[in-house]
Amino acid sequence: MAEKDEKIITQEETGESAPIDEIESRVEAEMKVIEGRAKERVAQGLNDEELGRQARKQKEEGKRDLLKEK
Numbered sequence: 434m435a436e437k438d439e440k441i442i443t444q445e446e447t448g449e450s451a452p453i454d455e456i457e458s459r460v461e462a463e464m465k466v467i468e469g470r471a472k473e474r475v476a477q478g479l480n481d482e483e484l485g486r487q488a489r490k491q492k493e494e495g496k497r498d499l500l501k502e503k
Contacts, residue, residue: 455502458498458502459499459502461498462495462496462498462499462501462502463495463499464495465491465492465494465495465498466492466495466496466499467495468491468495469488469489469490469491469492469493469494469495470488470492471488472484472487472488472491473485473488473489473492475488476488
């Protein structure tokens with residue numbers, strides 16, 4: 434019965450993002466860094482310069498994304 438008397442304001446009405454949405458972008462950025470590291474190690478093992486460049490680029494992009502999130 435108390436719910437009928439109270440005005441409930443949703444996150445959509447306030448323009449706030451849901452906590453899960455905030456975490457999702459951070460997790461994606463962390464995964465870019467992790468995947469970049471893994472690719473970098475594979476590139477070293479295969480002596481593949483191009484894969485190594487791509488891996489470093491991906492890792493740096495992930496780090497930049499993480500900095501934006503903080």
